[in-house]
Amino acid sequence: MLEIEVKARAIHKEVKIRLDQLGAKYLGVESQEDIYFDHPCKDFSSTDEAFRIRRTNKNCYLTYKGPKIDTKTKTRVEKEIIIRDFDIAIEILKSVGFKDIGVVKKRRQYYHLNGFNVMLDKVEELGDFVEIEKKGGKYDPIEVLDLLKLLNVENQIRKSYIELLIENKFSNNR
Amino acid sequence: MLEIEVKARAIHKEVKIRLDQLGAKYLGVESQEDIYFDHPCKDFSSTDEAFRIRRTNKNCYLTYKGPKIDTKTKTRVEKEIIIRDFDIAIEILKSVGFKDIGVVKKRRQYYHLNGFNVMLDKVEELGDFVEIEKKGGKYDPIEVLDLLKLLNVENQIRKSYIELLIENKFSNNR
Numbered sequence: 001m002l003e004i005e006v007k008a009r010a011i012h013k014e015v016k017i018r019l020d021q022l023g024a025k026y027l028g029v030e031s032q033e034d035i036y037f038d039h040p041c042k043d044f045s046s047t048d049e050a051f052r053i054r055r056t057n058k059n060c061y062l063t064y065k066g067p068k069i070d071t072k073t074k075t076r077v078e079k080e081i082i083i084r085d086f087d088i089a090i091e092i093l094k095s096v097g098f099k100d101i102g103v104v105k106k107r108r109q110y111y112h113l114n115g116f117n118v119m120l121d122k123v124e125e126l127g128d129f130v131e132i133e134k135k136g137g138k139y140d141p142i143e144v145l146d147l148l149k150l151l152n153v154e155n156q157i158r159k160s161y162i163e164l165l166i167e168n169k170f171s172n173n174r
Numbered sequence: 175m176l177e178i179e180v181k182a183r184a185i186h187k188e189v190k191i192r193l194d195q196l197g198a199k200y201l202g203v204e205s206q207e208d209i210y211f212d213h214p215c216k217d218f219s220s221t222d223e224a225f226r227i228r229r230t231n232k233n234c235y236l237t238y239k240g241p242k243i244d245t246k247t248k249t250r251v252e253k254e255i256i257i258r259d260f261d262i263a264i265e266i267l268k269s270v271g272f273k274d275i276g277v278v279k280k281r282r283q284y285y286h287l288n289g290f291n292v293m294l295d296k297v298e299e300l301g302d303f304v305e306i307e308k309k310g311g312k313y314d315p316i317e318v319l320d321l322l323k324l325l326n327v328e329n330q331i332r333k334s335y336i337e338l339l340i341e342n343k344f345s346n347n348r
Contacts, residue, residue, distance in 0.1 A: 041214055062257070066269070082259070083256070092255065097216075
């Protein structure tokens with residue numbers, strides 16, 4: 001399934017005012033812990049793929065994300081299943097050679113607007129972001145970028161949270 | 175978790191008579207479809223590992239099995255989680271490079287005897303087998319081999335069903 005997505009740094013208070021003005025529907029809040037893995041015999045950061053196990057306060061998921069398909073957004077193929085037992089799932093992936101490269105922890109508030117999920121993410125060690133996402137919809141990068149503008153948010157970031165975290169660690173260690 | 179296991183060809187009718195005599199408890203029957211995968215960059219048949227997705231009439235599972243730990247039984251480390259969505263799970267494993275090497279379909283009748291699961295397997299293309307298994311118990315290969323004798327079953331097989339199927343295909347093609 002195609003996951004059409006954009007992301008940007010954002011001041012949540014300001015975005016919430018815009019979401020209210022535009023009539024967005026608040027769906028709820030979730031805590032998420034994502035463990036990212038690198039492949040046993042290739043480098044996912046160079047193939048622009050991602051493989052992770054997510055634990056929320058409700059469920060666990062195993063997710064594969066393919067390379068980004070355009071240069072404007074973070075749109076990519078996503079394949080995801082619900083799994084049980086976060087810890088054993090991690091052990092299984094490690095047993096077949098996947099390498100744990102880091103964890104992303106965040107608090108995610110979900111809104112729905114014009115057929116998109118709008119998510120306000122408070123990410124540990126990184127700060128506040130907005131992500132706009134539609135899963136399985138018709139691929140139209142303009143539409144999702146227009147929605148970002150409508151929220152008065154600029155400076156889209158095409159890097160993932162785990163890439164940003166690894167970058168931070170690297171620059172802190174220099 | 176350690177999976178202590180032995181397997182042998184068996185005539186189910188005769189084993190059932192013995193199970194009755196020994197007071198085994200019948201637990202139920204399940205249809206199972208197992209897709210086995212080879213690793214993206216090593217050969218699981220030479221490392222004696224196994225990685226599979228199982229679909230039964232009740233659940234789906236993702237399972238890793240480590241190399242056999244002795245020369246007498248099929249005992250090995252097993253790590254297993256329940257997953258949802260068999261077809262997407264297969265897609266995810268293929269996306270990260272695992273190769274589908276074949277499917278094992280069987281009808282499995284479960285019995286419980288002396289702390290062990292005794293399973294009567296009717297395997298498509300292979301025939302009738304008995305497997306005796308205990309998960310997470312104290313490692314005692316003698317105990318499980320004694321139970322096999324108690325059922326009057328001989329000629330233990332240390333190969334997995336998928337190995338037997340691949341062998342069959344190979345010899346049929348010669």
